[in-house]
Each structure stands twice: as structure tokens, then as C-alpha cells.
Amino acid sequence: MVLADFSVLRLRSYRYLFLSQTISLLGSAIAPVALAFAVLDERGGSASALGFVLAARALGQVVFLLLGGVLADRLPRFRLMAGSNLLAGCAEGGIAVMFIAHAAPLSAVIALAAVNGSAAGLFLPASKGVIPQIVPARQRQPANALMRLSRNSTAIIGSAVAGVLVATIGSGWALALDAATFAIATVLIIGIRVERADRAAPSTMLADLREGWQEFRARSWVWLLVVQFAFVNGCFAMINVLGPVLARQYMGGAPAWAAVLTATAVGLVSGSLLAIRLRPRFPLRIAAAATLGFVPPFFLLAFRAPLWLVAASMFLNGVCGDIFQVLWDTSLQTHIPNEALARISSYDMIGSFVLGPLGLVAVGPLSAAFGVTPTLIGAGALLTLATAVPWLTRTIRDLPAVPAPAATVP
Numbered sequence: 001m002v003l004a005d006f007s008v009l010r011l012r013s014y015r016y017l018f019l020s021q022t023i024s025l026l027g028s029a030i031a032p033v034a035l036a037f038a039v040l041d042e043r044g045g046s047a048s049a050l051g052f053v054l055a056a057r058a059l060g061q062v063v064f065l066l067l068g069g070v071l072a073d074r075l076p077r078f079r080l081m082a083g084s085n086l087l088a089g090c091a092e093g094g095i096a097v098m099f100i101a102h103a104a105p106l107s108a109v110i111a112l113a114a115v116n117g118s119a120a121g122l123f124l125p126a127s128k129g130v131i132p133q134i135v136p137a138r139q140r141q142p143a144n145a146l147m148r149l150s151r152n153s154t155a156i157i158g159s160a161v162a163g164v165l166v167a168t169i170g171s172g173w174a175l176a177l178d179a180a181t182f183a184i185a186t187v188l189i190i191g192i193r194v195e196r197a198d199r200a201a202p203s204t205m206l207a208d209l210r211e212g213w214q215e216f217r218a219r220s221w222v223w224l225l226v227v228q229f230a231f232v233n234g235c236f237a238m239i240n241v242l243g244p245v246l247a248r249q250y251m252g253g254a255p256a257w258a259a260v261l262t263a264t265a266v267g268l269v270s271g272s273l274l275a276i277r278l279r280p281r282f283p284l285r286i287a288a289a290a291t292l293g294f295v296p297p298f299f300l301l302a303f304r305a306p307l308w309l310v311a312a313s314m315f316l317n318g319v320c321g322d323i324f325q326v327l328w329d330t331s332l333q334t335h336i337p338n339e340a341l342a343r344i345s346s347y348d349m350i351g352s353f354v355l356g357p358l359g360l361v362a363v364g365p366l367s368a369a370f371g372v373t374p375t376l377i378g379a380g381a382l383l384t385l386a387t388a389v390p391w392l393t394r395t396i397r398d399l400p401a402v403p404a405p406a407a408t409v410p
Contacts (some may be wrong), residue, residue: 006061006142006146006276007139007142007260008135008139008142008143008146009146009405010136011134011139013193013194014131014134014135014143015190016073016188016189016191016192017134017188017189017192018146018147018337019188020185020186020188020189021127021147021182021185022150022153022154022182022264023181023185023188024085024184024185025150025151025154025156025158025180026154026158026161026180026181027158027177027178027179027180027182028154028158028159028178028181029154029155029157029158029161029409030158030162030174030178031092031162031163031166031174031175031178031231032178033162033166033324034162034163034165034166034171034178035175037166037170037171037172038099038104038175038407039053039109039172041171042102042390043100044099047177050293052106053106053109053110053113053114054244056111056113056114056115056117057113057114057116057117057120059114059117059297060113060114060115060116060117060118060120060121060125061117061120061121062078062094062121062180062350062353063118063120063121063347064117064120064121064122064210064325065121065124065125065346065350066346066347066350067121067122067205068080068084068121068122068123068124068204068342068343068346068384069125069212069342069343069345069347070208070209070212070342070343071122071126071342072125072126072129072342072343072345072346073208073212073339073340073342074205075130075344076132076194076207077126077127077129077130077133078126078130078189078192078194080122080123080192081089081123081126081127081130081189081287082186082189082190082277083122084119084120084122084123084126084146085119085182086121086182086183087115087118087119087122088115088116088120088123088182089179089181089182089183089186090115090117091112091113091115091116092112092116092175092178092179093117093176093179093204094112094119094175095109095175096172096176096178096179097111097172097176098172099171099172099175099177100170100172100173101172102311105204106194107261113406114396118205118306121200122236122351124345125342125343125345125349126255126342127344128329128332128341128342129338129342131144131147131196131277131329131333132333132338132341132353133338134192134194135252137334137402140330140333140334140358141275141279141326141327141330142276143191143275144275144325144326144329144330144333145273145326146272148268148271148272148275148277148325148326149269149272149273149276149323151195151267152265152268152269152271152272152322152401155265155268156262156265156266156269156328157222159170161359162174164320164349165177166273166332170257181211186236187374190295193239193360196395208343208386209343211340211343212340212343212344212346212347213343213347215337215340215343215344215396216343216344216347217316217350219335219395220393220395220396221284221331221395221396221399222336222344222348223283223329223351224331224389224393224395225287225288225396226347226348226351226352226392227351227353227388228291228355229352230278230351230352230354230385230389231355231382231383231386232291232294232352232383232386232387233248233268233352233353233359234355234356234357234358234359235298235357235359235379235380235382235383235386236294236356236359237356237357237358237359237363237374237377238362238363238366238379239297239363239376239377241363242363242367242372242375242376243257243260243301243312243320245372246301246304247260250304251307251310251374252307256307259307259311260307260310260311260314261314262351263311263312263314263318264315264316264318265316265317265318266315266318267314267316267317267318267319267320267321267322268318268319268321268322268342269318269321269322270315270318270319270322271318271321271323271326272322274319274323275322275326275327277310278326278327279324279401280327280401281400281401282326282397282398282399282400282401283327283331283399283401284327284331284396284397284399285328285391285396285397286323286327287323287324287328287331288390288391288396289391290320290321290323290324291320291324291335291387291390292326292384292387292391293316293317293319293320293321293378294317294320294321294383294387295383295384295387296313296316297310297317297378298315298376298377299312299376299377300382301372301376302376302377302380310376327349331399332344332345332348334401334402334403336401337364362374366378385410
């Protein structure tokens with residue numbers, strides 16, 4: 001049975017896609033560590049400089065997500081992914097060359113980081129829409145789970161490899177390796193062949209954007225879960241700030257928080273493996289129930305639970321998060337028309353992350369005004385409410401794994 005779950009890798013196009021993502025994600029897992037030390041080690045490097053570089057990349061990604069969604073529903077998706085990968089690799093390569101040459105003006109690094117983020121914004125919606133084009137419906141959930149397993153495994157391996165590379169060959173060459181992974185991934189994507197369905201009629205990009213929004217709004221099960229995850233990500237932004245603060249206060253500092261993050265990563269991998277085997281009749285019931293696993297870390301941190309218990313709760317958080325993501329991706333691919341899938345995915349990504357920056361900005365003033373414990377309790381209570389509402393919604397609970405057959409006219 002386990003071998004059957006991995007049989008999707010026998011599909012040539014999916015195998016190329018899986019290898020492409022794995023190689024690219026390994027480089028992308030190395031990049032944050034390499035970039036951080038490259039910026040900080042440069043003359044005049046500072047936390048503020050690193051913040052500007054990371055913000056430029058994030059802003060570029062957000063700005064281009066909607067455009068990426070429209071283009072992915074108008075153009076061949078694999079070509080768009082290949083072009084985006086190539087653009088990202090060129091930008092990363094430019095950054096690497098500047099740091100290797102020890103001539104890296106901050107403004108140039110910021111500009112290339114924005115280009116790299118923009119390429120990611122073009123790539124992501126297309127990548128969400130390709131699975132239905134190359135994988136039969138019955139194999140899509142294992143296909144999505146394997147993609148998540150690739151992402152989570154490379155995140156763990158890449159972070160460890162990054163430290164070794166930075167210490168041995170230097171940050172610039174580590175970034176060059178990331179640029180090379182984009183090139184290899186591009187070659188693999190170019191090797192994928194898929195038939196593309198013709199569009200019903202030509203239209204403008206603005207019309208496509210409006211049509212995508214209408215498709216998004218028309219499905220309450222989609223936008224309700226997107227709103228939920230806006231609150232999930234906004235609240236977890238607070239944990240990302242207050243967790244290290246509390247780790248320093250009572251857990252033993254950075255090693256303790258590193259252990260918590262490692263537990264989360266192991267949970268994500270475990271969730272991917274578990275999601276390969278799940279076959280629920282109503283997948284979003286399980287997905288919505290899984291989001292309740294996001295709540296415990298807030299209250300455990302608020303009441304200064306021991307390190308092992310916090311780590312265990314974050315392991316559970318990782319398991320639940322990956323189960324949700326696999327079932328969510330599969331539901332979108334099953335119930336959304338393929339010609340609108342990339343645009344809906346772009347609205348999904350923008351909506352899900354819109355409150356993340358707000359949580360990062362608000363957590364400092366809130367914890368200063370009310371204290372760390374009340375802030376975490378308030379965030380946990382808000383998250384509990386946000387996770388309960390979708391579970392009580394019938395359109396979410398009753399969405400089947402397989403769409404009902406269309407009625408035929410005798």
C-alpha cells in the first residue's frame with residue numbers, strides 16, 4: 001500500500017516536476033542563512049540593512065502574485081514557471097557575484113532581491129495549477145503530499161547545509177549555489193510536456209482578474225478558509241517574535257528555541273507522510289479540525305510551560321499544518337475549474353498572508369502595553385474563534401472528496 005502511495009512518481013511529468021521543486025527548494029533553504037550573513041558581514045552591514053533586503057523581496061512577491069495568477073491562467077504554466085525560475089536565478093546570481101567580489105552596494109542588493117521576489121510571485125500561482133494538468137484525480141492527494149514532503153525535508157536539510165557552506169566556502173558562493181539550483185530546476189521544467197486546453201474566448205488581463213475574483217467570492221468554502229488563515233498567520237507572527245523572547249527568559253535561550261523550531265519542522269515532515277495515506281470522504285472536515293492543533297502553543301507559552309511541552313505542541317502544529325495544506329490544495333484542484341485555478345490561488349496566497357505583517361508590527365506595542373502573557377492569551381483566543389467558525393460552516397464540512405456527477409438531460 002505504501003508503494004502504491006508513491007506510484008505517482010512513475011509519471012514522467014510529475015517526476016520531473018518533483019525533482020525540479022526539490023532541487024530548487026534545497027537552494028532556497030540555503031539562501032536565507034547565506035544572505036543574512038552576506039549582508040551582515042559586508043562593511044556597513046546591519047540588521048536594518050538585512051531588513052530592507054528581506055522586505056524588498058517580500059514586497060516584490062506580494063505585488064506580482066495577482067499578475068502571476070492572471071498570467072498562469074492565460075499562458076502555458078510550465079513555460080511561465082521556467083521563465084520565472086530563470087529570472088530568479090539570474091537575480092540570485094547577480095547578488096552572489098557582488099558578494100563574492102566584495103562590491104555589493106545595498107541599493108543594488110535590494111533591487112535584485114525585489115526582482116527575485118517578483119519572480120517568486122509569478123512562479124507560485126502557476127505552480128499551484130500544474131498538478132491537475134499532469135496527475136490523474138485519484139493520485140493528486142499523494143502528489144500534493146509528496147510536494148509538501150519535499151518542501152519540508154529540504155527546509156531541514158538546507159538549513160543545516162547552509163551553516164556548513166557559509167563557514168567553509170563563504171556566503172557569496174553559497175548564494176551562487178542557490179542560483180545554480182534555479183538553473184537546474186529550469187532545465188527539468190522545460191522537459192515537461194503537457195497539452196494545454198484552449199481558452200474559451202480572448203479577454204483582457206483586467207477582465208481575467210475580475211473573473212478570478214468572482215470565482216473566488218462565489219465559493220464560501222474558499223474565502224472562509226482564506227480569512228481563517230489570515231488570522232492564523234497574523235497570530236503566528238506574534239509567536240515568531242514572543243517565542244524567542246520567552247525562550248531567553250525561562251527556557252535557556254537560543255538553543256531552546258532552535259529545538260522548538262526543529263520540532264515544528266519534524267512535525268511538518270510527519271504531517272506530509274501522514275497526508276499521503278489519508279483518504280477522507282469530506283477532506284475539509286479533517287482539514288478544519290486539524291487547524292485546532294494551532295492553538296495550544298499560545299497558551300503553553302503564555303503560562304510558561306516546560307520546553308518539552310512547548311516543543312511537543314509545535315510538533316503537533318507542524319503535523320496539523322501539513323495535513324491541512326495537502327487536503328486544501330487537493331480540494332482546490334478538485335473543485336476549481338483548471339482555467340481559474342491559478343488566479344484563485346493568487347487570491348488565496350494574498351489573503352492568507354495579509355495579516356502577517358500587521359501581527360509583526362502590532363506584537364511589540366501590544367506586549368509592551370498589556371504584557372506578554374495577556375497578548376499571547378488574546379492571540380490564542382482569537383485563533384480559537386477563527387478555527388471554530390469554518391468547522392461550523394456547512395459548505396466546508398460537506399464538501400466531498402469527489403464532486404457529484406453533473407445531472408444529465410434525458
